[in-house]
Amino acid sequence: MVEVGSGPYRYDLIEGWGTLPEGVSFGVVTGVVVDSQGRVIVCQQQVEPPVIVFDRDGNYLNSWGAGVLPEPHTMFIDSDDIIYIPDRVAQVAMKFTVDGEPLMELGNRGQASDTGCTENEGPVLRAGGPFNMPTHMSPSPSGDIYVSDGYRNCRVHRYSSDGKLISSWGQPGESAPGEIRSPHCLWVTSDGNVYVCDRLNNRIQIFSPTGEFIDQWRDLDWPTDLFVDANGDFFVAERPNHEAQVNSMVVRDGSGKEKARWDTPRNHQTWHDSHGDMFLVMGQFAEPRSKAIYKYVRKR
Numbered sequence: 001m002v003e004v005g006s007g008p009y010r011y012d013l014i015e016g017w018g019t020l021p022e023g024v025s026f027g028v029v030t031g032v033v034v035d036s037q038g039r040v041i042v043c044q045q046q047v048e049p050p051v052i053v054f055d056r057d058g059n060y061l062n063s064w065g066a067g068v069l070p071e072p073h074t075m076f077i078d079s080d081d082i083i084y085i086p087d088r089v090a091q092v093a094m095k096f097t098v099d100g101e102p103l104m105e106l107g108n109r110g111q112a113s114d115t116g117c118t119e120n121e122g123p124v125l126r127a128g129g130p131f132n133m134p135t136h137m138s139p140s141p142s143g144d145i146y147v148s149d150g151y152r153n154c155r156v157h158r159y160s161s162d163g164k165l166i167s168s169w170g171q172p173g174e175s176a177p178g179e180i181r182s183p184h185c186l187w188v189t190s191d192g193n194v195y196v197c198d199r200l201n202n203r204i205q206i207f208s209p210t211g212e213f214i215d216q217w218r219d220l221d222w223p224t225d226l227f228v229d230a231n232g233d234f235f236v237a238e239r240p241n242h243e244a245q246v247n248s249m250v251v252r253d254g255s256g257k258e259k260a261r262w263d264t265p266r267n268h269q270t271w272h273d274s275h276g277d278m279f280l281v282m283g284q285f286a287e288p289r290s291k292a293i294y295k296y297v298r299k300r
Helices: none
Strands: 002-006 009-014 028-034 040-045 051-054 060-064 083-087 092-096 102-106 134-139 145-149 155-159 165-169 183-188 194-198 203-207 213-217 223-228 234-238 246-252 258-265 269-272 278-281 293-298
Touching: 002 258, 009 258, 028 278, 083 134, 083 145, 092 134, 092 145, 145 183, 145 194, 155 183, 183 223, 194 223, 203 223, 223 269, 234 269
Parallel strands: 028 269, 134 183
Antiparallel strands: 002 009, 009 293, 028 040, 040 051, 051 060, 083 092, 092 102, 134 145, 145 155, 155 165, 183 194, 194 203, 203 213, 223 234, 234 246, 246 258, 269 278, 278 293
16 A cells, blocks of 8 residues: 655545446546535536545445536535535525535526626636536535636625525635635635635635635645644645646645645545545546545544
8 A cells, every 4th residue: 555645634535436326437526525424415517417426435425406406516514514516507505404404505606796807716707606517615604605617707695594694705806815816616615715716826815704814825835635633734736737747735824834844646636534535536537437436544
């Protein structure tokens, strides 16, 4: 078994984790979370079913989401096992039970907001409302829900717990605070602050719960995904560009200081379970398809 990582962040790598039923193969696996029972839930594009559930050992349990999620992008799960999924094609952001029962749908299904952008991560001519290819959802301690938007927009949208739009912020641009290019991920920390992966601007911007700029971490390399563990460590997936098959997992403290770094396969989203083990999905067709999910077993 291959060992990766450095210092206290060392893992045994399991490639091709998870077993599907005969005749079923992975599509483009883009999102992953782990629930309170240790079940691993992934979402995928270009094949049915869009959501697949495994037990802790990688055995297939069930699937759901057909007809509802044409292109799920990423996932988030809260302490009550509520799952949050934005869908790029449907132009909505949704909440589900862990068994796939829809609880909430934000946005106008099938209707993209007017931003003047005509290609993924292309120039956004004007900031738009919800949504134009949303990318990630994160609930906050207050119960509000934040959505990064997205591949053809440059905004963060804040919703109340009952689904009412409270505010939006973000403008097209490359350097000033609040200017965002391709907000690919966000995370709301325990203090309510919102960390936004401003991917094409090579930085993470930090905002207050109401959208005021607080700080930024510069000199990152295409920050694509962000996970904050129970110790407050930030696991940031950095990528040189879209074509790169080797990414970096960078562990940073709460000030953005680097604590550890190692190479990973192309990394679209990661999630940690209660044991500190990490799951990684690639966000593209894996060859062979059986290598869509990687598990990193924390060395103890």
